[in-house]
Amino acid sequence: MNLKDIAARTAVLTALAEVVDKELKDAKKELQEGLKAAKSETGTQKIGIALEEGQDIGTVSLVQPKAAAAITDPEKFLAWVREVRPTEVVTRLVTEVRPSWSSLVLKQISAAGAAQWADPENGVIHDVPGVELQGRAAYTRMTVPDAGRDAIAEAWRTGQLAHLNLLQIEAGEAS
Structure with a gap:
């Protein structure tokens, strides 16, 4: 070519x-x-x-997907963490909860299905301010194994996909 x-x-x-x-x-x-x-x-x-x-x-x-925990009020969450786990708070120019600990707590709250956290050191269950469970959007998952892909390719080669009306290209459409 x-x-x-x-x-x-x-x-x-x-x-x-x-x-x-x-x-x-x-x-x-x-x-x-x-x-x-x-x-x-x-x-x-x-x-x-x-x-x-x-x-x-x-x-x-x-x-x-199941609802997942999200920090909806960072100030309330920070105040709570300062109280129950001050070692997980990092103070710089900006004071924030360590991202690794936030992630851990949010995963545990998501798994529990309630904005509560069980302290593994003393067993105390805390209501966690500034965190809510939020629904997540549904999505589609398509599974086409290799054999299906091969069948599609063969159907394409032999012209057997016309009934699907795959493409009707109009002038100016592909610009």
């Missing part, structure tokens, strides 16, 4: 990648909305993915 052909190939692939990226974002959004609707209507959170001829190529599921 000469340099002119390489440049043309690169330009075409770049334009196609831009269109595919946009289409992929739109498709993922539509898929997530569909999975959320299916969950609320029927409880369905996972579906199989198949090509037109029924060959299974993977699965997609709606994942709802």
Whole structure:
């Protein structure tokens, strides 16, 4: 392949990648909305993915992460840590709780499911001010094993994906 052909190939692939990226974002959004609707209507959170001829190529599921602890009022949290674990407070120009200890406490609170911390040295359970459990957004997880990817590639090569209406590129769209 000469340099002119390489440049043309690169330009075409770049334009196609831009269109595919946009289409992929739109498709993922539509898929997530569909999975959320299916969950609320029927409880369905996972579906199989198949090509037109029924060959299974993977699965997609709606994942709802557990709520995680987050510091919502740093001043209250700092005051509490100063009281129960002053060695975990670092004073510089700015006074803050050691990030490693904050992370440890937030992980323990997330695991417990309540803004409380059990002191391992004396067993005292503390209500932790300035920390709340916050919900996290659901997301989709798609699993397409190598065999599924191979099946997709073969279906692409043999023209069996037309029913999916993958790309309709309009003039000016890939700019």
